[in-house]
Amino acid sequence: MSPNQPIKQALLSTVTKLRWSLTSLHWGGIVDWPRAASPEPISADESSCVGQPATEQENSTDRERALRLIQRELGNCTRCRLHQTRTHIVFGEGSSRTSIVFVGEGPGYDEDQQGRPFVGKAGKLLDKMIKALGFGREQVYICNMVKCRPPNNRTPNSDEIEACSPFLVKQIEAIRPQAICALGACSAQNLLRSSSPISRLRGKIHHWRGIPLVATFHPAYLLRNPSQKSAAWQDLIELHRIVSS
Numbered sequence: 299m300s301p302n303q304p305i306k307q308a309l310l311s312t313v314t315k316l317r318w319s320l321t322s323l324h325w326g327g328i329v330d331w332p333r334a335a336s337p338e339p340i341s342a343d344e345s346s347c348v349g350q351p352a353t354e355q356e357n358s359t360d361r362e363r364a365l366r367l368i369q370r371e372l373g374n375c376t377r378c379r380l381h382q383t384r385t386h387i388v389f390g391e392g393s394s395r396t397s398i399v400f401v402g403e404g405p406g407y408d409e410d411q412q413g414r415p416f417v418g419k420a421g422k423l424l425d426k427m428i429k430a431l432g433f434g435r436e437q438v439y440i441c442n443m444v445k446c447r448p449p450n451n452r453t454p455n456s457d458e459i460e461a462c463s464p465f466l467v468k469q470i471e472a473i474r475p476q477a478i479c480a481l482g483a484c485s486a487q488n489l490l491r492s493s494s495p496i497s498r499l500r501g502k503i504h505h506w507r508g509i510p511l512v513a514t515f516h517p518a519y520l521l522r523n524p525s526q527k528s529a530a531w532q533d534l535i536e537l538h539r540i541v542s543s
């Protein structure tokens with residue numbers, strides 16, 4: 299070991315702690331702050347498969363192929379009544395080789411219009427949460443319990459979730475992330491087959507088919523209840539710890 303190694307490690311640890319503190323303040327709404335340099339999101343070039351070991355590139359291609367097949371199987375789905383009122387199916391999007399899959403409840407108005415998950419106000423907050431973890435949106439995978447918007451943004455019914463969830467299961471199994479983040483009660487309760495409130499499901503590590511799962515508040519809830527952001531921040535720290543280990 300070089301004599302400078304312990305100093306380097308101590309410096310790295312200090313810089314990491316400082317980055318987390320500053321990002322926490324910023325994410326918690328303290329924006330009038332000269333921002334510390336946080337790690338830049340990996341550029342499109344860097345995040346491509348170029349230069350990766352062949353096995354990882356092959357795995358990545360396999361996952362993308364699997365996701366395409368799942369989407370093809372879903373097709374113009376009419377398996378539940380939600381198809382009657384949707385504009386677009388919101389399949390899910392992001393990196394197939396991500397370490398985190400975020401699972402929300404279902405598409406809202408903006409998502410239904412655009413066919414993309416979490417693109418409204420709640421999506422903007424989710425983007426900040428993802429950034430706080432040190433990722434860009436394109437580096438994680440985002441999807442929902444149901445892929446069509448429930449009328450008036452109501453909570454999806456259990457039969458609708460039952461009809462749609464086989465596709466979600468296949469998506470997560472295809473990606474096999476290091477961790478799942480369940481956003482909100484609907485997602486957490488259905489993935490964990492629990493009726494406990496989100497306030498009791500959050501704050502601990504669960505497992506879904508062997509994959510660590512952290513439950514936290516839905517970003518839409520956090521917009522209405524900003525005082526809960528600090529609790530959600532603790533959940534993100536746990537998530538970060540899992541994917542960093």
Ligand code: SF4
Pocket residue numbers: 372375376377378379380381387444445446458461462
């Ligand atoms: S919510 Fe899922 S199961 Fe229901 S119609 Fe849409 S894609 Fe099909």
